[in-house]
Amino acid sequence: MHLNELRLTNYRNYKKMELSFENKINVFLGENAQGKTNVMEAIYVLAMANSHRTSRDKELIKWDEEYAKIEGRIEKKTGSLSLQLVISQQGKKAKVNHLEQKKLSEYIGALNVVMFAPEDLNLVKGSPGVRRRFIDMEIGQVQPVYLYHLGQYIKLLQQRNSLLKNMRNSSQEKMIMMEILTDQLVEQAANVIIRRFRFIELLQEWAEPIHRGISRNLEELKIQYNPSAEVSETMDLSKIVEAYKQKFDKIKDREIERGVTLAGPHRDDLSFFVNGKDVQTFGSQGQQRTTALSLKLAEIELIKGEVGEYPLLLLDDVLSELDDFRQSHLLNTIQGRVQTFVTTTSVEGIHHSTLDKASMFEVK
Ligand code: ATP
Ligand code: MG
Numbered sequence: 001m002h003l004n005e006l007r008l009t010n011y012r013n014y015k016k017m018e019l020s021f022e023n024k025i026n027v028f029l030g031e032n033a034q035g036k037t038n039v040m041e042a043i044y045v046l047a048m049a050n051s052h053r054t055s056r057d058k059e060l061i062k063w064d065e066e067y068a069k070i071e072g073r074i075e076k077k078t079g080s081l082s083l084q085l086v087i088s089q090q091g092k093k094a095k096v097n098h099l100e101q102k103k104l105s106e107y108i109g110a111l112n113v114v115m116f117a118p119e120d121l122n123l124v125k126g127s128p129g130v131r132r133r134f135i136d137m138e139i140g141q142v143q144p145v146y147l148y149h150l151g152q153y154i155k156l157l158q159q160r161n162s163l164l165k166n167m168r169n170s171s172q173e174k175m176i177m178m179e180i181l182t183d184q185l186v187e188q189a190a191n192v193i194i195r196r197f198r199f200i201e202l203l204q205e206w207a208e209p210i211h212r213g214i215s216r217n218l219e220e221l222k223i224q225y226n227p228s229a230e231v232s233e234t235m236d237l238s239k240i241v242e243a244y245k246q247k248f249d250k251i252k253d254r255e256i257e258r259g260v261t262l263a264g265p266h267r268d269d270l271s272f273f274v275n276g277k278d279v280q281t282f283g284s285q286g287q288q289r290t291t292a293l294s295l296k297l298a299e300i301e302l303i304k305g306e307v308g309e310y311p312l313l314l315l316d317d318v319l320s321e322l323d324d325f326r327q328s329h330l331l332n333t334i335q336g337r338v339q340t341f342v343t344t345t346s347v348e349g350i351h352h353s354t355l356d357k358a359s360m361f362e363v364k
Helices: 036-048 118-125 128-142 144-165 172-214 237-250 252-258 285-307 324-334 352-356
Strands: 002-011 014-020 025-029 067-076 079-088 091-096 113-116 221-226 269-274 312-316 340-344 358-362
Touching: 002 036, 014 036, 025 036, 025 352, 036 067, 036 079, 036 113, 036 128, 036 312, 036 340, 113 285, 118 128, 118 285, 128 144, 128 172, 128 269, 128 285, 144 172, 144 252, 172 221, 172 237, 172 285, 172 324, 221 285, 237 252, 269 285, 285 324, 324 352, 352 358
Parallel strands: 025 340, 025 358, 113 312, 312 340
Antiparallel strands: 002 014, 002 067, 067 079, 079 091, 221 269
């Protein structure tokens, strides 16, 4: 798929902007603080209805304006689509072909993107929350039903947590309420986790050979999902439900004492191993960056496998960070198949073979 046109109104530092793109490499060149990342972010938000930089949507609206609007025309195998997302104090409204979408989870996924930005190093180095967000966003864009289950899970989790805070002087009524909530929570947890297992399995399948290629056959990447209960990828839904129930039974007293839910998808994490060693602890800066890059390139293939088309690739400030070998490896991987957007402050950092094929946009 590719993006033909992008129109921004009151988005960050853009009052009004309109651009057309070709289905190839598009380079945004400009000095610091001109609005390069803002364009990349806008494309990302058009696809995901969420920013990769902030969870506070208000920041996306141009200062002193009431709303921000992003519009795009995309070309897919199934035809062309017009997308529109309006962000205001009242929230977000999304349209596909001028039809308002009742739920954002139904809108997300019309356009698929993979973003690789400097913050993605946090995928390896950062807190578990960063990795959970990565998993959730990526599964969400290929499987909207995942976002439904996740949303239900989070709602039930909040209810269960507030009940747990009041459980010390427990009554019969509260006990029954807790049982009901736990049953419902466990059901959604299982629906979330089973999709996460499948996603990690696919990601591993793609990332391993890609990582081997980028590291010149020197490194083997393994991705491991660490669940907070005794569940595994070999279990079916009912087995997972059972395992969670047992877990909650076991930790009941501790949960009441602490007043929070201590197991479930919101406590899980990912680990990355290179040649058997945890990259978060032992990896060099370069190995961590290569790991993040392998994950992103794997995602491109994973999305192609799931939705039948390549997503857009957004490379914010990262191309010039990669050495020549990694740059050409990346470009060979996407070669003519993936519409790519690149930002840079100078053309020096970008390989001439890339620039030859690119459309240039000066951002000022
Ligand atoms: P760099 O090379 O440093 O990464 P950039 O070109 O990527 O720079 P952007 O992050 O796109 O720069 O930001 C451009 C400008 O947009 C910044 O000066 C910032 O202050 C401004 N900006 C950010 N949010 C808003 C907003 N809501 N309203 C108006 N301007 C904003
Ligand atoms: Mg930037």
